Amino acid sequence: MNHRGKKFVASYSGGKDSLLAIYRAIQMGMEPVALIITFNTDRNESWFHGVPEKVLQEVSKSLNIPIRLIRTSGxxxxxxxxxxLLLQQGNGVEVCIFGDIDIEEHLEWCAKRCEAVGIEAFFPLWKEERRALVEEFIKVGFKANITVVDTTRLSEKHLGKCLSAKIISSIVLEGADACGENGEYHTFVSDGPLFSYPVPFAYKDKVYSNQYAILPIQTKV
Incomplete structure (x- = not known):
């Protein structure tokens, strides 16, 4: 299917897979209208990747794409x-981009949300080799830091590291997935070919939640 010229929103997490999917969509000639991100009203940060609102505002400025917060409870x-999605459809959006790779349950959930409002769900990374995707992400010039590590699957030494070929090899050597698709790690992307300037951020003190080691991020003072 030819998507050139189609307006899209993207399900944005702050992490590497969603940014690579957005990058590919733009390379295909699609037009971004907004990035949508679910925002946890109980914790006052984005769901899953824990990005605070002020950092998201900086991302929006650097990308020159509006970010829409979906403030929601579970x-x-x-x-x-x-x-x-229905609101964005009213802005001329025809497609929603997702960065999922090969987990069928994720595909089904996303497809159902789009089907309910009559928007096409599009997965630019679907069924591609995981390590090749993260290597492409690094090669095109994106910068991502590991902000969450599942310590039952990956050693804590990777926390805070910038993704690189060396770090990916280290992750794989420990038996974890190169792309972290099984939840081994999460990232925050602060720079790359879509950004007009590097998004400044700083780490807060490390915290632990169950088996997860987390470096929360905040705006750089």
Whole structure:
């Protein structure tokens, strides 16, 4: 299917896979209208990757793409996601981009949300080799730092590291997935070919939540 010229929103997490999917969509000639990100109203940060609102505002400025926060609790998560898609459809959006790679449950959830409002769900990275994707991400010039590590799957020494060929090799040597697709790690992307300037951020003190070691990020003072 030819997507050139189509307006899209993207399900943005702050991490590497969503940025690579957005990058590919733009390279295909698609037009970004907004990035949508679910925002945890209980913790006052984005769901899953824990990015605070002020950092997201800086990302929006650097990318020159509006970021729409879907402020939601867990109970109304799917419903509020669909509401935002419906709103964006009114802005001429025909497609929603997702950065999922090969987990069928994720594909089904995303497809259902889009089907409910009559928008096409598009997965530019779908079924591609995981390590090749993260290597492409690094090669085109994106910069991502590891902000969350599942310590039952990956050693804590990787926390805070910038993704590189060396770090990916270290991850793989420990038996973890190069792309972290099984939840071994999460990243925050602060620079790359879509950014007009590097997004400044700083780490807060390390925290632990169950088996996860986390370096929360904040705006750089």
């Amino acid at each position: 109970e109304e998560y799917a419903q509020n996601f669909e509401k935002e």
